[in-house]
Amino acid sequence: MRTTEKSRPQVTAGIPVAKKILPSLVTGQEVVLIGIIAVLWILLGLLTPAFLTAGSILPLLVAVAPIALIGVGMTLIIITAGIDVSVGAAIMVTSVVTSQTMVATGIPLIPAVLLSVAVGALLGLVNGYLVAYGKIHAIIITFGTANLFQFIGLRFFGSSTVNGLPDTFDVFGRGEAGRTFGIPHSFAITVIVVALAWWYLRHAASGRHLFAVGGNETAARLAGIKVKPLILRTYVITGALVGLAACFLIGQGTSTLEQSVGAGRELAVIAAVVIGGTSILGGRGTVLGTLLGAILVQTVTSGVTQMGWPSQLSDFFVGVAIIAAVGTDILRERSRRKS
Amino acid sequence: LTGCTNKNSTADSGSGDSGKTTVAFVPKLQGIPYFEAMNAGGQQAAEDLGIEWLYQGPTTADAAAQADIVRSLIQQKVDALIVAPNDPDSMAPLLKQAQEAGIKVATADTDAPNSVRQVFVNQTTEENHGKALSESLMKAMGGTGEFAIVSCSETAANLNAYIEVIKKDVAANYPQGKLVDLVYAGEDQAKAAAMATDLMNAHPNLKGIVGLCSAAAPGVAQAVKDAGKIGQVFTVGGGTPMAMAPYLKDGSSSASVLWDVQNLGYLTAWTGKELADDKTLEPAFDVDDKIKGVTFDAESKIELLGPPLVFTKDNVQQFKY
Amino acid sequence: MRGISKNYGGVRAIRQAELTVYPGTVHALVGENGAGKSTLIKILAGAEQPNTGTIAFDGEAVSIASTTDAIELGVQTVYQEPQLFPELSITENIFIGREIKRGLRVDWAAQAAQIHELLDMIGLPHHLATAPVGDLSIAQQQQVSIAKAVAGEARILILDEPSAILTDTEINVLFSIVRRLTARGVAVIYITHRLDELFEIADTVTVMRDGQTLDTYDIKDLTVTKIAELMVGGIVTEKRPERSFDGLSPTLELHQLDVGHLLHGVDLQIRPGEILGLYGLLGSGVAEIAEAVYGMKQPTGGRMVYQGKAMVNKGPAEARRRGITLVPANRSAQGVFSFQSIRFNISIGDLAKLSPVKGWINRGRERDIALDLIKRLGVKTPNENQPISAMSGGNAQKVVIARQLLSTPKLLILAEPTQGVDVGAKEEIHRLIGDLAESGTAVLVVTTDLSEVLRISDRVLVVREGRIAAEFGHDATQVDILAAASGAVPIRKEA
Amino acid sequence: MSTTTLKRNDVQQRSHGFGYKSVKMLLTQRIALLGLLIVVVLAVMMSLDAAGAMSGSYDADYLAAALISAVPLAMLGLAELMVILSGRGGIDLSVGAIVSLCCIVFGYSYGIWDLGLFPSIVITAVAGAVCGAINGFLVAYIGFPPLIATLATFYAFKSLALIISGQKPISTIQIQDFFSAAQSVEIPVIGYNLPNIPLGIFTFLIPTALLAWILLNRTTFGRRLYALGTNDVAARWAGVDTRANRMMAYVLSGLISGLVAIVIVAQFASARPDAGVSGNGLALPAITIAVLGGVAITGGIGRVSGILLATLLVVWLNAGILLAFAGNEGTQLQLLALGLLLIGASLLNNLTRKKFGVLY
């Protein structure tokens, strides 16, 4: 049924191979995305010779990192049939708290990251608690908290920008300091987080339970799964990842932090997740797809600029990409169900 | 039914209870250094001139949110109302409404030319500003080579005017200079940086980038710095001094073309008081010993602070905003 | 289990029920629909809490507050409604909630070692181990549910109508599993409506009626007829007077109708004023006959003739335009627009009636029509604007029926017309059906309620395995019908 | 199960007096709650005013002037009402982008091609409806989740508006003069002693609200919409063409967005290609208004009056906050108030459902 199974040899005769019962390694959606990205990269490489150079690809990957990172959390949430539209506002809060602390106290990298992650997790806790225990639809709750977080963020900014940021977060930036052996740290960290999440969703019992909760919450409860803490956890994880992504954004940004730091990112993240083949209805999704979705969106955006087309056109292509990606997913699901 | 409205009673404008003259200023957006610096200048003026200075801006650069604030200020019966409109055309009717309520109206930073505003407090002309940008850029580029512009909002009239001036000036005076691309990054530093990076990749011979607004200027400088192309690619832009200082210092930005924003705020407040006091502005005057050589053109009703101020690594330290 | 009672609000689902099961035996629980079987086992499984009564395990009183408690005690349950995760593989569905773990991670290898054994046991091919459950047929899903329960370390295994949708070979597999488990000392509680099975698999049988547990019998002392008698309580149902429909041309005829693999060559005729009962167990195909006529399922073979003309209904809207209406079986899912008013729930059936102007609604006329039907059906409500969610099941059902009577139907199909309805309302609904037939409407009643089918039908067709298994006229008895439906009588061969 | 709800409530109703009944009414009738909140806001603001804590007087003239921002907000709230009512996660993130696109359509047809007011209005409305039809087709016929379909078209329409207009606002003389359609006017005959009301209220909001109300309450389409939003399966069994009717909800949402574009062009005397997406955009406030107005995100519940009252509440609360709090705090506190209102209202919904079983 799945292509990946056939290539696996049986290890022991009689006793079936462990891998055989694993959920398949990559989904059809991921294969399609890899194909589309490959085609785009080759096309762009042919049309604009500079596209396939390190100078172009590395910044692209750096720009992908924060979206994909938050996308990992968002994927977990959407798998449980939830959603979080407050991540843009949460970025604002975490980044302002972190950067003001850095400017004021000059704390070094690790504590600064931990602080940011902790603040993000706290915001996620608020969302998670209201969603899991308040029994209100996640989109409404997070619309509400988006307003609250924005208020909190603006209060921290205090009608000003944060100036003179230290270069602590340059390790996550686009520049030389942000790379080791030519690999951008922020992207590498994102890949590691994606791999961990991939492992978690694929191998950890509680990771598999997320799919169960999103697929059929009542059945999950009957099977003895503690649904509420599980849902709560996904929002806390997302919050923590927002905190980490905020560090990346500060690192990629200038020496000044402005209020607009998180504006509109929630939609970009959701776009990456759904392009990646995660079902907004819950029960199905992959973090690898999310990473690919984020890369696709950034490729389109960069590609439009590098082709010298009007930059406003990139949003049009993002819209088309969403329809194409989700559309093929819907059609594929439908034909699979039929057969 | 009487008492439901005061619209028919004769306007008793300017009857502030404190007796102090109230001057209100509505920026495009709160919390960005540019307007907060204007606010600082305005507050200084309020202290010096003995007026009350109100400053209230929307949380997003949104014409509708700005309109709500203007309405509330009309309701507060301020003596002078000065706006930096997000959308000049949409502000015109509101300014008319304010004037009908007996309020003196003006614009500052961005004009609403088709409105009843009595004065536009202009920092510098679009012509001068655009020219200062192209001149500083061409100076850094040695008058030759490819350059690109990273603008912000696609619909900002003043930015679009600067672009036209730059195009014209380069075509006329720097035949070796060539504008190869123009992109819009919104009011988003990170996006400006990402786009500048893409531009450098798309045009390997790129020698200059203009970051047109206060978000784009540091963004493009950061991109050049990150690409390790300091000295190869030169940037200029319209950034505020404190945000630009690190980049001017390391050479990723060659110059930032702006004006003394605090002085602009000061002049705005001062103009508001003059209007409230029903004074007429002279064709040329000094406000105090810091703000000199202000001109006023009675025909176009434009008050001009002066020539643009170019921040470089040498003078940027003097400005604390 | 001693003295167990459970009320759902006003409904007394079970009263003072008693049940004792012993290790290594198969204890069958039989009773008519709504007798309380599922409720009783849900209490044992921790999915419901009893109002009174005690449960003892090995002689010790225990409290089962949740499904987790029950699972810990070794109670594994296959519920009547499958509780599966469509996007997850069979393996995962089976192990969900009690994964074999190595540290944090699921030990796929260990699960794999067990899954193939389980798949062998339930007779599913190995390659399905990784298939998402959503891709399986309903019967296969049922098998997965069974495997899921069997995989747990069960001391008591509860099977609530596991065989309803399985084929004979699948049932044989099921029985072999049950036997293997009892051999290991597991106690199995087995609920079924297929009485013939009991003689193959059950050791003891407890009969439930009206929420009460009657006696428990040794299977050796029973016959299908005896069980059927116990279930229905020896009550002789009052029947409609015998009527003749000779000479009337049929309202609807089905000729050799096929629907996928669900129905095979179904022939049926119904005439104006006739009440035709269709009786069949869950999964017999009886529901599909109604759905095909109503346009919810498309026939794959044969034809339908309606009022003398060939008929194809692309959807319910088309059927309704022809004068065919249907009261769906699952009231809450398919019938009721909860939190909308009674008026709304009635008028949605034929909005065109509400005003002479197309597309328009005349509120006055709507109210009149609604009030008229409310009165005709005896719906108990202060006014027509009450939300239907605030009504008892019987009254809600009357409203759903009222919806179908807006414009007098020529053919009215009622699926489970009195399920979850109290005695009084049931009476009234039956009377209403009779009156409708009297006025010339052809009525097709699809029901799993034995006494009902006998009481109101002029004629009864019994459906089994997608075919018409038997036809009974006015002289039918409950025992005959039950026997035909549960397989004691071979399927009548068509000439 | 349903029997029990009735009985339990009967008992409680009997044992509780008037207080219980009024609490129940406030909780179950969103209209009553919103009405009460509006009264509270007005009372608090006016007493603050009387106590001299306001920087300007919170009077009828001010409240009337503030109504100008109620027009687009309420209309888009009505657009969201249509799609959220249709159930299955119905939502329209693209309304702001449709507004932007339609602003440009109107700008061209009225301001540049000079086709005359009425034809331009028709063209713009049709353009909006076509945008909505794209959403509706994706959702109802292909099976896209509404959130995703409208997220995609949000990006696409937003981009198209900028591309078509060459990112320049259109403000020809016709467009500038069109402000007269949004101006505050004195109501004829009785108006002398009443505050002047923004014209958009009469020319756009009231007609749209009235039509929406008629559509939802007096036509068979409205019935079908509520039916399929309440229970999609039951609607199918009752013979409702759920696809066509669901699609229609999105078409209407697009149509209303097209009309809002005209309002916004009038109000701002210019046709901006980013009119509906600048700042936080218009979609999020519209959804907020809908939820606050008692529209259940699960579909099937929601009323026109709820949208109108929620808009009044938000507009007048925001206007009051601006007078009560000077400086940047004022605008920031608006965010806080909106967030708390939204979360509070939905928690209340929940409580209501638990306590009284139903919600209207």
Ligand SMILES: Nc1ncnc2c1ncn2[C@@H]1O[C@H](COP(=O)(O)OP(=O)(O)OP(=O)(O)O)[C@@H](O)[C@H]1O
């Ligand atoms: N921490 C991790 N991060 C990312 N991927 C991981 C991680 N751990 C394992 N994987 C990947 O998961 C897949 C399966 O892992 P693993 O080999 O542990 O499973 P298995 O073969 O079922 O176990 P075993 O061989 O012990 O029976 C491998 O492809 C591996 O690359």
Ligand SMILES: Nc1ncnc2c1ncn2[C@@H]1O[C@H](COP(=O)(O)OP(=O)(O)OP(=O)(O)O)[C@@H](O)[C@H]1O
């Ligand atoms: N959740 C519920 N709320 C209200 N009444 C219920 C509920 N569940 C069951 N009932 C009622 O309790 C009674 C017993 O139902 P139960 O499901 O136990 O019957 P059963 O014997 O399993 O019938 P079947 O053979 O049809 O499965 C019925 O009258 C039913 O309508």
Ligand SMILES: [Mg+2]
């Ligand atoms: Mg291994």
Ligand SMILES: [Mg+2]
């Ligand atoms: Mg049962």
